[in-house]
Amino acid sequence: MTVGGGVKLQLVFGDITDETTDAVVNTTDFVYFQNGVCKDILTVAGADVEAELKAAKYTRGDVFVSQSGNFPCEVLFHVCGQKDAVVIEQLVIRIVEHCESFGFECVAIPAICAGAGGLDPGVVAGAVLRGVKDATSSFGLNSLTDIRLVLLKINVFLAFKEEAMQMFSTAVINKVSVPQLPHVQQQQHPPSVEADLSIVCNSSTSQQSVFRFLGLSRKDVDGAKTKLKDLYQAQCYSQTFRQEELKDLTQDDVKDLKQLVETEGLYVELSQGTLKVSGLNNGVIKVMQMINASLHGNLRREVRVREEEDLYVRVAWCILGHRGNWERLPKTANHSLENNDVGGRIVDAQGNKWTMDLPKMEATRYLGGQTAKLKRLEHLPDFTLPLYWDNMAADESLKTVELLPSDAEYRTVKEAFKRTVGKTVLKIERLQNVICGAPMKLRRSKSLTSTNSRVENDNCESIIKTGFNRRFSGQNATSYGKGTYFAVNANYSAQPTYSKPAADGSQLMFVARVLTGIYTQGQQNMRVPPPVSNQEGHDRYDSVVDRMDNPQMYVVFHDNQAYPTTSSLSIDREEI
Template sequence: MYKVKIGKSILDVKKGDITKETADAIVNLNNKRLDYDSGISKTILAAAGDSIREECIRSGKQPHGDVVVTGAGNLRYHRIIHLIDAVNTVKIVAGVKEVLKACDQHNLRSVTFPAIGTGKAAIGAKNSLECILTGIEEYALGTATSCISQIHIIAYKENIYQEYEKYNLYLKLYGKDVTLIKGDITKQDVECVINLTNCSLNRNFGVSAAILSAAGSSVKDECKTLAPITTDKMVLTSGGNLKCKKILHLIGPTSSEDMVPALERILEECVNHSIKTVALPAIGTGMAFMNPSDSITRIIEGLIQHFEKNTHTSLTKICIIAFTNKVYQAYSQAFKTISFQIQESEPYSGDNFDAYLRNPPTWTDMDTDEYKTIELSNKSIEYRDIEKKFYESAKPYTCKLIKIERVQNVKLWQSYRIRKLFADRLSPYQENEKLLFHGTNIETAQKIIKYGFNRTYCGKNATLYGCGTYFALNAWYSCTDTYSVPDKDGHKHIIVADVITGKWRKGESRYKDAPPTGEDPETRCDSVVDDVDNPTMFVIFCDDGAYPKYSITIKR
């Protein structure tokens, strides 16, 4: 069994017989005549007894998507909530919300769900759980007060439970995906694989030997050329025959105290090479003989340290690969515990919410000022990070960077953080934020710094994808005179912004507001784009959906 926290409710998932569980309410998957005689419904109604069948008959034909509350008969529950025709993903999400609404209306504090959709509807276990969680999260987000404290999901079949359990071995840390996988690191579809080796780069046993063997002779030859290495050095080779493009070789840490610094160095090296996805082995569980539980805890700690220090890291996905059953079992147990602890500390209310809205640690003291701009030293790490991102994406445009100013606007920051919290709660399993560029003239740049982005400025340059605020993935687009108009000194002004891109769809000039996602007419996109599969232009229609983080001044 494992558990997570959603809103104020504790949710657990376990394998078992739903008719033997105890809660205030049980969810029964039924048809509109309330006489479905197959699968889990047949089992529940048989256990409840004839009195409940008769009550269902008296309730009559029901419309799609509704719920009906009846007694529970011989079951250990107080009520049965019959969910009508939840046969696709959209209906499951909507149905789960209706069930929870019924629980609040009838003051039912705990509810048990079956594995919705995994029977005759033939919905995959992963999609099933995803839909149930989405429904719970959307209901929690839209409900200020709820009496529901316990939510249970029961998987009767072993294969369904195993799929559900795999889905839980996943964390969202600072918007980045962290996944635990049992398997072979050489078969992972990532950009970079980490190889913990010896000074000669030729370790002939364990995971390191497997990596070199699978990578092939070309990588072995590269290693011969690059060897030897010291404990403070790493080398990058091609991926050879592996799916990855690169292999990062280093001498692994030999104690738990060395784990976090070592992992930070590994991640920094990945960022230096603009790597987005990486596979880590079970660091420390081999030659270092580290306890697996301690190992995974240190790995997560190292990830958190990296993400806290590098808010604009290139990394988006980290896969932690456990090869043996022993390590995987220990990792998975620790992973679930860590996941629950992280979710418990999420910023929903009280002190945690205040901390969520707190000014970033990089800001200087605001005193009583509502906003200010701070010119960054060109020797600071913060300056160099933004400078690097700007120049890399400004090519082939050539220019001189005059200055970078950090924008510190308390009101805009708090409005943006609240908007991002909602986006993260609605879409918790995806990256919802991007750092983008917005070219403009000096007058508008000053207004943005003081008052934030404003859709009324749109139309000055383009409305091809809708009447919103436009942001570019690449700086060169914002550098053109069409967008960043030179001032009297020949200086051009570009805003670097955190933007909630979330869920998107292809933009159209007729859009004056965010269009529906397409999955649910009631749910709107966070942004629209020029190309759904490979977007380089993002348009938002909500003014507080972007925060002007830096103001860059350049000259041609």
């Protein structure tokens, strides 16, 4: 159910040791650690966490924060409910405060004192839920989005359910008929575009303006009405948005659109998935810009995903695990590190958050302060380096790496050696041997490509690797501006002028997705699109075209407005 501040409250009938939230709450008396939930959590977390808990200086009503050990979360919160409903309620509030201070998004809380503590489940449920209600309605929560109350016994679960239904009777309740995996939200299909946008139409159709005309004669009044109508219509404009332009709008986008329509007094019609917006020019342009901005955001996300996947094939950033094994970082972290975009935290494959020191090639865990080494591997064109290897040059087929005694790899080899040999180990080396007969032949054939063929293919190779680039503008034509040109029809691009045939007669073309946005007529010397209006020079058109009535050519001036959806397309010239 959704409670105060938009926080999702979930009642989970299950085992808290299955949770993978940012923080997990353990209930204990700080004396005996082999009872109930405490025993289960410490069994997973390990001896180090238990030792830290035994050495803790507990203060009544406080939340003790420890490392998570082997438990799959960031930290463990340890609390003592003291079999007191008031204390339990205050502890829940403090747990929420701690989550906010750490920047956590989700927390799992057991039924404090309902098990080994011996309190009545109904009393515990009331105390915990009051704490949740007070914390979520009193604080301005910026981080916490999910609170999971994990209840192991069915009578406790039913007591919590009954109390929650009464306390949050006005909340939006989502009943789940099948068991959920821990911290995995079931994906819901988004409502259709027509259903979302209907609220925009309903809010605008009733808007009207009323004018009263006074004059000396009917002729004067009719003339004034006609003149005002003509002046108004001269300032009006209509724009129709297709379904594919609207399908990615979020519910927040629709709410913003509704507010803009009401503010600008626009008229909106929805028909078969298309949206027609009519009204004064300035208001319609603002709607176009809002929808275009949303499309830009979606395109940027698609481009980012494509970049991450492409980089992941070529470069591997790794972190040294606590057991001495190199672990590869996920695609998003890999991309951020490669582009030195580490102002925030990097998340590893287990969900742990780290801060980075790239000059030292070292990472520090955000919670706990443990440090770990970093490594960057750049794969060879024809060989993917194992994670435990060091980098190799493109022309290397054999590399010898001397291991340090402090290396886990060194210790593993030495221990295996010393089990059966009593002699002294002087040196351990890793042999990195790449069998590369065929790949080397391929590289040689590339280096022997003729000069003319290489010049013709430079643009295509650049597009395949990095996308479109305006620096190549002007090599063929700039009739409508000095940008990147995209033809609507393939036969235009397939002309030998624009797609030069190779020696075997084949040509290389790209199918591209282009964000055209609001466009206008192009001119030869344009370096950027012209302003939409003279009054607002900073608001420019998104692209230009060869003709306004039926464009056959679009020109864009930002590289991130387009990307090739098909990396390359080989076409036989005779088939065009």
